[in-house]
Amino acid sequence: xxxxxxxxxxxxxxxxxxxxxxxxxxxxxxxxxxxxxxxxxxxxxxxxxxxxxxxxxxxxxxxxxxxxxxxxxxxxxxxxxxxxxxxxxxxxxxxxxxxxxxxxxxxxxxxxxxxxxxxxxxxxxxxxxxxxxxxxxxxxxxxxxxxxxxxxxxxxxxxxxxxxxxxxxxxxxxxxxxxxxxxxxxxxxxxxxxxxxxxxxxxxxxxxxxxxxxxxxxxxxxxxxxxxxxxxxxxxxxxxxxxxxxxxxxxx
Amino acid sequence: xxxxxxxxxxxxxxxxxxxxxxxxxxxxxxxxxxxxxxxxxxxxxxxxxxxxxxxxxxxxxxxxxxxxxxxxxxxxxxxxxxxxxxxxxxxxxxxxxxxxxxxxxxxxxxxxxxxxxxxxxxxxxxxxxxxxxxxxxxxxxxxxxxxxxxxxxxxxxxxxxxxxxxxxxxxxxxxxxxxxxxxxxxxxxxxxxxxxxxxxxxxxxxxxxxxxxxxxxxxxxxxxxxxxxxxxxx
Numbered sequence: 001x002x003x004x005x006x007x008x009x010x011x012x013x014x015x016x017x018x019x020x021x022x023x024x025x026x027x028x029x030x031x032x033x034x035x036x037x038x039x040x041x042x043x044x045x046x047x048x049x050x051x052x053x054x055x056x057x058x059x060x061x062x063x064x065x066x067x068x069x070x071x072x073x074x075x076x077x078x079x080x081x082x083x084x085x086x087x088x089x090x091x092x093x094x095x096x097x098x099x100x101x102x103x104x105x106x107x108x109x110x111x112x113x114x115x116x117x118x119x120x121x122x123x124x125x126x127x128x129x130x131x132x133x134x135x136x137x138x139x140x141x142x143x144x145x146x147x148x149x150x151x152x153x154x155x156x157x158x159x160x161x162x163x164x165x166x167x168x169x170x171x172x173x174x175x176x177x178x179x180x181x182x183x184x185x186x187x188x189x190x191x192x193x194x195x196x197x198x199x200x201x202x203x204x205x206x207x208x209x210x211x212x213x214x215x216x217x218x219x220x221x222x223x224x225x226x227x228x229x230x231x232x233x234x235x236x237x238x239x240x241x242x243x244x245x246x247x248x249x250x251x252x
Numbered sequence: 253x254x255x256x257x258x259x260x261x262x263x264x265x266x267x268x269x270x271x272x273x274x275x276x277x278x279x280x281x282x283x284x285x286x287x288x289x290x291x292x293x294x295x296x297x298x299x300x301x302x303x304x305x306x307x308x309x310x311x312x313x314x315x316x317x318x319x320x321x322x323x324x325x326x327x328x329x330x331x332x333x334x335x336x337x338x339x340x341x342x343x344x345x346x347x348x349x350x351x352x353x354x355x356x357x358x359x360x361x362x363x364x365x366x367x368x369x370x371x372x373x374x375x376x377x378x379x380x381x382x383x384x385x386x387x388x389x390x391x392x393x394x395x396x397x398x399x400x401x402x403x404x405x406x407x408x409x410x411x412x413x414x415x416x417x418x419x420x421x422x423x424x425x426x427x428x429x430x431x432x433x434x435x436x437x438x439x440x441x442x443x444x445x446x447x448x449x450x451x452x453x454x455x456x457x458x459x460x461x462x463x464x465x466x467x468x469x470x471x472x473x474x475x476x477x478x479x480x481x482x483x484x485x486x
């Protein structure tokens with residue numbers, strides 16, 4: 001969530017910059033009737049500066065983070081298998097799904113394979129239409145929801161479509177915990193301090209795409225996301241991404 | 253108690269329960285005019301249904317509603333009615349349904365309203381579990397007839413189900429009667445079919461929904477009865 005806070009602050013900073021720039025257009029008028037006032041500091045910019053000043057990143061970590069950022073920067077579409085293991089109380093809940101996403105058409109498609117309670121479910125989140133469609137095998141129906149009413153799970157799924165932001169760790173304090181070489185490929189373990197949570201990110205130098213992200217809240221291990229079978233820029237049409245089995249639609 | 257006043261009592265009771273449980277919205281979402289011909293001649297009436305859908309996270313939702321109909325057969329003074337309140341929950345590939353009903357017709361299969369049944373109250377429950385395209389479940393019905401004999405009937409129907417151009421379901425009915433069943437619901441639910449063999453008697457029901465008109469056509473056939481109907485939705 002802090003990641004979104006930083007993005008929000010960044011947007012606000014850019015917006016305030018734009019509005020300041022717009023204010024400079026036209027004639028300059030000086031009001032000499034009043035004494036000059038002390039310039040007020042922008043609290044948003046102040047907060048942004050404060051956060052940015054706290055960020056520390058080592059040179060080798062910066063190099064890895066930049067390589068990841070450069071890799072995801074040019075990705076227009078992606079296909080990958082994702083496994084999420086999450087600790088809930090005494091249980092470990094495991095979810096496995098195939099994810100397809102197109103940055104161009106702003107559509108993410110998630111095909112759930114595990115656990116069996118979710119096998120056969122297909123989620124299509126369309127950011128342009130601002131709606132999500134979920135095929136449900138239990139009753140052979142498609143549940144249609146507006147994204148404004150969507151759950152945080154749908155919204156976080158959509159945020160994956162913004163790969164550049166999702167895998168950009170340059171706004172955080174990052175350090176390299178491990179670096180091992182095998183068959184001329186470097187395997188890095190980064191620790192990313194995302195303010196309210198710690199991410200441990202594994203990435204190899206042959207792809208520069210994270211293949212494992214472990215999340216910690218304080219010292220407590222929360223879960224792991226493992227990414228495999230990544231294909232960059234596969235040909236994915238919007239029709240292909242949004243196609244669902246023929247079924248009755250139910251608008252929620 | 254006269255049969256007619258018993259029916260009214262049942263209808264009123266169900267109505268009060270429904271009013272108490274569904275306080276969010278009190279507006280019927282679907283109304284229709286059933287019009288059909290069967291063993292008791294022509295019959296016409298009014299069907300009503302109301303349902304609220306509540307989302308349960310990303311993978312689930314809950315449907316709560318009431319519905320039923322009241323028709324007047326041409327060859328009988330006694331109206332035919334069937335009303336029910338239901339709750340249905342889907343959470344991932346697991347679903348359950350509970351329905352409480354009262355009426356003097358059989359529990360409708362695709363809204364086929366067969367008559368000549370004593371007034372009764374009952375419950376229907378179903379639990380289903382899918383594994384992608386295949387699944388299984390169990391459904392059960394119990395009903396108590398409000399007559400001198402106070403007859404009680406029940407059935408338990410385990411079933412298997414798979415999805416292929418629609419939902420196919422094969423079931424065995426155990427309990428007061430033994431039966432075998434097969435049902436099919438086309439993907440967009442335009443065609444629905446139900447065949448049941450109970451105690452060597454075959455029953456057959458089919459429902460067609462016309463896409464271009466708010467009309468449903470249905471036919472129901474048992475060993476000794478046949479009925480066709482049109483339901484006009486407005």
